[in-house]
Amino acid sequence: MAVRQFTALLMTWLILGGVVVNAQPLDEPLKPLPAPPMLDPARVELGRKLFNDPGLSANASVSCSSCHQLDRGGADNKAFSINANGQPEPVNTPSVFNASLNFKQFWDGRADTLEQQIDAVVRSPDEMATTWTALLATLGNDAAYRSEFMAAYPEGIAAATVQNALASYLRTLLSTDSRFDHYLSGETEVLTTEEKYGYQRFKEYGCIACHQGVNIGGNMFQKFGVMGDYFQARGHLADADLGRYRVTGDEEDRYVFKVPSLRNVAVTAPYFHDASAATLVDAVDVMFKYQLGRLPSEEDKRLIVLFLNTLTGRWQGKPL
Secondary structure (H helix, E strand, O other): OOHHHHHHHHHHOOEEOOEEOOOOOOOOOOOOOOOOOOOOHHHHHHHHHHHOOHHHOOOOOOOHHHHOEHHHOOEOOOOOOEOOOOOEOOOOOOOOOOHHHOOOEOOOOOEOOHHHHHHHHHHOOOOOOOOHHHHHHHHHOOHHHHHHHHHHOOOOOOHHHHHHHHHHHHHOOOOOOOHHHHHHOOOHHHOOHHHHHHHHHHHHOOHHHOOOOOOOOOOOEEEOOOOOOHHHHHOOOOHHHHEOHHHHOOHHHOOEEEOOOOOOHHHOOOEOOOOOEOOHHHHHHHHHHHHHOOOOOHHHHHHHHHHHHHHOOEEOOEEO
């Protein structure tokens, strides 16, 4: 932080016994995560139960939480999660934390809402591999589910109520309380000098042009390989590499993907839709080469990685 800004903040803070009582939020392009929304507790709890129930898959082999593990940053540590058919999924599983803040869902943005995403996941042969007819019959045969759905929804068990319950639970999964959020809230002493320099480099190099907003990403599309042909260099082109082109058929959408959120990025390796970057350092190298077309110093890359580590939030009182 610049000395003048730090001095100005000191003049506005009330400090008693060395404790900051009234820190003022910083005027930055990034903002802290909001508090989780207050939603119907019965629907949220029903969504939590469904999220952890392997009965949502065709053969009761995987649940939402099989791939989106809350103790692993909302993803898993695999390059490609295993679906209900025992096969690897075509793209890397993104974190479920803060997904409700993304402007679209899936890497290719084919779902506008969480409810649409849930619908697609249930029916997808690459994920739950079932049908709504089969799933609703399974849930309807469970007396506990019948009772809980009737208590939460007048219409009881239906595709729309299953989607709403799951989406309600997902909307509560906000990983608040990261050190960077505290910094943005005015508690500037929570970051080290090097971490602050890393944030400064993140802005100066232009990373913030795509990784912006409250979710530090997740609110725009971008071509993977703006400043070079990433896929030619990587080789072995797969259908999933076509990105948004698979949705729209527009040539300009070839290799275009939703920009991922960088929140909790330090605990959600490997990176990118193809899981090609094993470490955060690897991912930063790829971004500089193919998205920014710039050659940073090793020191600047180190500082940026230090900053990215401050984006890890907390869930139920524990760091992710």
